[in-house]
Amino acid sequence: MSRQSRRPRRPRETERSLLAWLAGRRETAGLLGDDAAILPPRRGHVVTVDCQIAGVHFPHDLDPAVLARRLLAVNLSDLAAMGARPVHAFLALAAPSGFPHRRFFRALLSEAARHRLILAGGDLSAAPAVYASLTLIGERWPRARRWLRRSEARPGDALYLGGSVGESALGLELVRRGARLVAGRVALPAALALPAALEAPARRAVRRHLLPRPQLGLGAWLSRRARGAAIDVSDGVARDLHRVCAESVVGAVLEADRLPRSRGFRALAQRLRLDPMRLQLGGGEDYVLLFTLPASLVPPTELGCHRVGRVEAGRRLLLADSAGRTTPLLDLGWDHLSPGA
Amino acid sequence: MSRQSRRPRRPRETERSLLAWLAGRRETAGLLGDDAAILPPRRGHVVTVDCQIAGVHFPHDLDPAVLARRLLAVNLSDLAAMGARPVHAFLALAAPSGFPHRRFFRALLSEAARHRLILAGGDLSAAPAVYASLTLIGERWPRARRWLRRSEARPGDALYLGGSVGESALGLELVRRGARLVAGRVALPAALALPAALEAPARRAVRRHLLPRPQLGLGAWLSRRARGAAIDVSDGVARDLHRVCAESVVGAVLEADRLPRSRGFRALAQRLRLDPMRLQLGGGEDYVLLFTLPASLVPPTELGCHRVGRVEAGRRLLLADSAGRTTPLLDLGWDHLSPGA
Numbered sequence: 001m002s003r004q005s006r007r008p009r010r011p012r013e014t015e016r017s018l019l020a021w022l023a024g025r026r027e028t029a030g031l032l033g034d035d036a037a038i039l040p041p042r043r044g045h046v047v048t049v050d051c052q053i054a055g056v057h058f059p060h061d062l063d064p065a066v067l068a069r070r071l072l073a074v075n076l077s078d079l080a081a082m083g084a085r086p087v088h089a090f091l092a093l094a095a096p097s098g099f100p101h102r103r104f105f106r107a108l109l110s111e112a113a114r115h116r117l118i119l120a121g122g123d124l125s126a127a128p129a130v131y132a133s134l135t136l137i138g139e140r141w142p143r144a145r146r147w148l149r150r151s152e153a154r155p156g157d158a159l160y161l162g163g164s165v166g167e168s169a170l171g172l173e174l175v176r177r178g179a180r181l182v183a184g185r186v187a188l189p190a191a192l193a194l195p196a197a198l199e200a201p202a203r204r205a206v207r208r209h210l211l212p213r214p215q216l217g218l219g220a221w222l223s224r225r226a227r228g229a230a231i232d233v234s235d236g237v238a239r240d241l242h243r244v245c246a247e248s249v250v251g252a253v254l255e256a257d258r259l260p261r262s263r264g265f266r267a268l269a270q271r272l273r274l275d276p277m278r279l280q281l282g283g284g285e286d287y288v289l290l291f292t293l294p295a296s297l298v299p300p301t302e303l304g305c306h307r308v309g310r311v312e313a314g315r316r317l318l319l320a321d322s323a324g325r326t327t328p329l330l331d332l333g334w335d336h337l338s339p340g341a
Numbered sequence: 342m343s344r345q346s347r348r349p350r351r352p353r354e355t356e357r358s359l360l361a362w363l364a365g366r367r368e369t370a371g372l373l374g375d376d377a378a379i380l381p382p383r384r385g386h387v388v389t390v391d392c393q394i395a396g397v398h399f400p401h402d403l404d405p406a407v408l409a410r411r412l413l414a415v416n417l418s419d420l421a422a423m424g425a426r427p428v429h430a431f432l433a434l435a436a437p438s439g440f441p442h443r444r445f446f447r448a449l450l451s452e453a454a455r456h457r458l459i460l461a462g463g464d465l466s467a468a469p470a471v472y473a474s475l476t477l478i479g480e481r482w483p484r485a486r487r488w489l490r491r492s493e494a495r496p497g498d499a500l501y502l503g504g505s506v507g508e509s510a511l512g513l514e515l516v517r518r519g520a521r522l523v524a525g526r527v528a529l530p531a532a533l534a535l536p537a538a539l540e541a542p543a544r545r546a547v548r549r550h551l552l553p554r555p556q557l558g559l560g561a562w563l564s565r566r567a568r569g570a571a572i573d574v575s576d577g578v579a580r581d582l583h584r585v586c587a588e589s590v591v592g593a594v595l596e597a598d599r600l601p602r603s604r605g606f607r608a609l610a611q612r613l614r615l616d617p618m619r620l621q622l623g624g625g626e627d628y629v630l631l632f633t634l635p636a637s638l639v640p641p642t643e644l645g646c647h648r649v650g651r652v653e654a655g656r657r658l659l660l661a662d663s664a665g666r667t668t669p670l671l672d673l674g675w676d677h678l679s680p681g682a
Contacts, residue, residue, distance in 0.1 A: 013442055013443070015465055018442050018443070018446075018465070019465075021443065021446075022446060022460070025450055026454075027450040027451075027453050027454050027458075027459060027460055028450075028459065028460050028461070029459045029461070031429075031459065031460075031461040031462060032461075032462065032463075036462065037429070037431070037461040037462035039429060039461065039478070047429070047431055047461065047462060047476075047478070048431075048462060049431040049432070049433045049462060049463060049464050049474075049476055050433065050464045051433040051435060051464055051466060051472075051474065053435055053466060053468050053472065055468075055469065056435070056466060056468050056469075057466075088372075088378070088380060088388070090378070090388055090389075090390040090476055091390070092390045092391065092392040092433075092474040094392060094394055094397070094472070097678075097679065101354055101359050101678070102354070102359070102362065105359075105362075105363060109366055109368040109369075110368075113367075113368050117368075118369065118370045118372065119363070119368055119369050119372075120369070120370065120372040120373075120380065120388065121372060121373060121377065121378040121388060121389060121390060122373075122390060123390050123391045123392055123474070123677075124356055124359070124360075124677045124678060125392060125394060125397060125398070125677050126677060126678060126679070127394050127396075127472075128396065128397075131392075131394065131435070131468075131472045131474075133390075133392065133433040133464070133472075133474035135388075135390055135431055135476040137380070137388070336464075336465045336466050336467060337438075337442070337465060337467060338438065338467070
C-alpha cells in the first residue's frame, strides 16, 4: 500500500468513471451496461446482482421480513427492466448472532413463490451487521421477442415512466426521521407532527420506499414489442435517463410537468421542506421503469404508464417546463461510490 | 418484533438446522446440498455464491489486491468441487470511501483472465467496511462425464484429499497474531519470536490461508471419471466428510496418520501451542478437494492426492489411529451461524 501513496493522486473515483474503465477491459467482454447481463450461449438468460446493507440501504432495526421483501423487489426490478421472467435466486446473507433467519427466509420464500422463483443456492455468514446480496437469473417471458436494453432508444421515440417518482425519496426522508414499518403498519414518530391530511401520504411514501413493487408485468409487455429502451429508476430519473441516452447515443427532452407523482406528494414534500422537483429527478429508488417506445406504440391504460417526454437526435438532455422553456437536465442522482457527492 | 420475543425460545439455530429446514421447502426445489447448484434446463450450468467480509473472513487492513484473489479463489474452489469450468462472474462490492477500486479490480480481472473467466456484471455500494460477494457460473469441462456431487460416495470407495490440511488454520492464527501479506511478501511480527527454521513454514501458512489455490485441474480430472463424491474442504475435513456421508448415506473411516500436512506444520503448530490434529480435522479453509473413488481408480501422481481412508456401509464416521484403533469422528468445524460454537 505504501507504493500507492507515493503515486500522484487520481481524480476522485466515481461509479461512472470506474464502470467506464471496467467496460473497456477485455475481461468484461462487453457484458456490462444494462440492468442485467445477457449471457451466452444463445443469449438465453440474464443475470443480475444487487445488495442491501444495514445502515446503508435500510435502518439497522428494519424487520428482517421487510428486508427480505425489499432485497427481492430491488433485484426483481432489474429483471423487469430487462424484460425477463425470474427463475433462480442465489443469496449471500451475513447477519449478527441472534438474527431471526427463519423469519427472513419465510418472507423471502413466500415472496419468491409468488413469482415462481426458486432459491437455488446461497452462502451464510456471521457478521457484525446485516449484509445481503442476491443474484437472480431470468429467462424470456412466453412470446417475448427480445431482451430490453438501455441502448435501444431512437430519435422520435416517446419517453415513458411506469409510475410515479419522488415518493420513495420522501419515504427515505421519513425513515431517516424515525418512521418505521412494524408488523405491516407504518408508525410515524410524533415528533414529525404531521397534519392529519398528510398521514396517509406519509405512510404510503414509507411503504413505497421500503417495499417497492417491481414492474415485471410492464417488462413482459415491453419484451413483446419490437423495439424501445428500458431501465429501472434506481438512482433517479435524471441519472437513469442520462444512462439510457449515453447507451443509445441520443438526446432527450423530459417534460417536468408530466412527471407523475402520487397524491399528497407535493404537500408532503413542502411540509418536509424538500424540493419536489429535486426529489422527482434525483431521489432514486423509485423502481419504476423508464422506457422509450416508437411513437406508433402506446402502452395499454391498465399498465399505468405516463408519457414524460421524447427522444431526440444529438446528445443534449433537456428539462422542459410547462411553457416549453428548456434547461439542461443535470446528471444528478445517486453515485454508489460517493453517496451524497 | 415484539411478537417474536413472546414466543417460546427455539433451540439455537445452527447452519445445519437452518439448511435442513430450507432444503425441505418447495421454493428451494431440491437444489441445495452441493457446493454449487446444478441448474435446469438440461443441467448444463452450475452456480455458486460466496462472500468475504472485512473483520470476519479477512483483516480490515488486507491489501485489496489480495482480497480480490482470495474472493475469487474461494469461489473457484466451489466450482472445482463440482467438476465445473468457470465461465462468468458477478460481483457485489461494498467498500468505504477511498477504497482503491482499481487495485481490487486489476487483481480480480488478471486472476479471472488466467481462468478464462469473464466478469459479466455487478453492483457497487459504499459501506463502512468492505463486503464482497461473488457469484460464479460454471459449465462442463471438455470430455466431462458428469458434475461432481456430495451424494456419490459408495461403500468400498477409497477416500482422498487433494492436498494438505491444517496449514490454512495455522496461517489464520498467524494473521490473528499480526502476520501480513504486503506487496507479495509475508511479514511476520517480531513479537512472534519464531525460530529461524519456522519462518519459512510460517510464511507458507499465511500465504496458504490468504491465497488458497482452487483445485480446478483435479475437479476436471474427477469430472471425467465415472463416479465418486467430492466436496471442497472449507469448514474442516471432519465437518465436510460428515456432509459427504450424510448426502451419500454412508459411513467412513478416516486414517489420522494419512492426513497430509505440509513441511514444518507440526513444529509450527507446537510452537503456537495448537493441537495439530485439531487443526487438520477442524481448521477449515483448506480449499482442497475431499473426494471418493471406486477402488479400481487411482488419481495420477501429478495431481498430488493422498488416500486418507475408506467409505463403509452404515452411518458411522470413525477416526483410526496408526494402530488401527478407532474413535468416533466428531462433526467439529466451522458453523457459519455460530462461529466458535
